[in-house]
Amino acid sequence: MKNKKPNAEHIWKQFEDHLVPRLRLRFSILGVARHIRLSGGPAREAVRRLVAHGVLRLVERSKAGHVVEVRLPDEIRAVRLNRIASRDAKEEGAGGRATVNIEEADFLQDRTLRKAIHAREGGQCFYCLRRITPTVQCLDHVVPRAKSGRNSYRNLVSGCMECNSQKGGKAAEDFLRRLYRERRLTPMELNGRLRALDALAAGKLPPALPAATNALPRKSRSPLHPTNP
Numbered sequence: 001m002k003n004k005k006p007n008a009e010h011i012w013k014q015f016e017d018h019l020v021p022r023l024r025l026r027f028s029i030l031g032v033a034r035h036i037r038l039s040g041g042p043a044r045e046a047v048r049r050l051v052a053h054g055v056l057r058l059v060e061r062s063k064a065g066h067v068v069e070v071r072l073p074d075e076i077r078a079v080r081l082n083r084i085a086s087r088d089a090k091e092e093g094a095g096g097r098a099t100v101n102i103e104e105a106d107f108l109q110d111r112t113l114r115k116a117i118h119a120r121e122g123g124q125c126f127y128c129l130r131r132i133t134p135t136v137q138c139l140d141h142v143v144p145r146a147k148s149g150r151n152s153y154r155n156l157v158s159g160c161m162e163c164n165s166q167k168g169g170k171a172a173e174d175f176l177r178r179l180y181r182e183r184r185l186t187p188m189e190l191n192g193r194l195r196a197l198d199a200l201a202a203g204k205l206p207p208a209l210p211a212a213t214n215a216l217p218r219k220s221r222s223p224l225h226p227t228n229p
Helices: 008-022 029-035 040-052 077-093 111-120 161-167 172-181 187-201
Strands: 024-027 056-062 065-070 137-141 156-160
Touching (some): 029 065, 137 161, 156 161, 161 172, 172 187
Antiparallel strands (some): 024 065, 137 156
């Protein structure tokens, strides 16, 4: 009897079904940071994001380190959403019309939606207003994820890496006032940024989405940078 050639796909499915669910990892944030040559802050934030996105499940956290469980792809909400988005895109390409509920959309999980947030700011940092290039721009949570901030267009802004790092977990209003004290914002610019924060939270600054995916009524649109007192 001839030996059958191993079925790689079947073996991988068995690996996912039986081994990964039992896989628990113990590590320390500082140990991970040293290994990838980062400081403790960015490494801790990266782990928080993996937990928030459902890639890891936090089992235990203590001075001895973190214990996490690895999630299967089908158990990760973002993966399921990406599969749904891919299916909708195929349907749209076939002549269908895919729509996105802008109030429920996760703007951090979809590349098109992330680009829409960057485009909304018009190439400026939302906080310090300086011009930034794609190489130094990033998305920032106005209300930090650690404080239950959502991945909504009402809570995500495009900013420079410097402001993203310096703001950290601070309240956005306090950070803007710090920029003013450091003379990086004028009094008029500070007033405009505080008004923009209010407008953002109220849903008055929706990003422009492609017509085929935008389910937002036109009447709710408003300018991005209100600066008048």
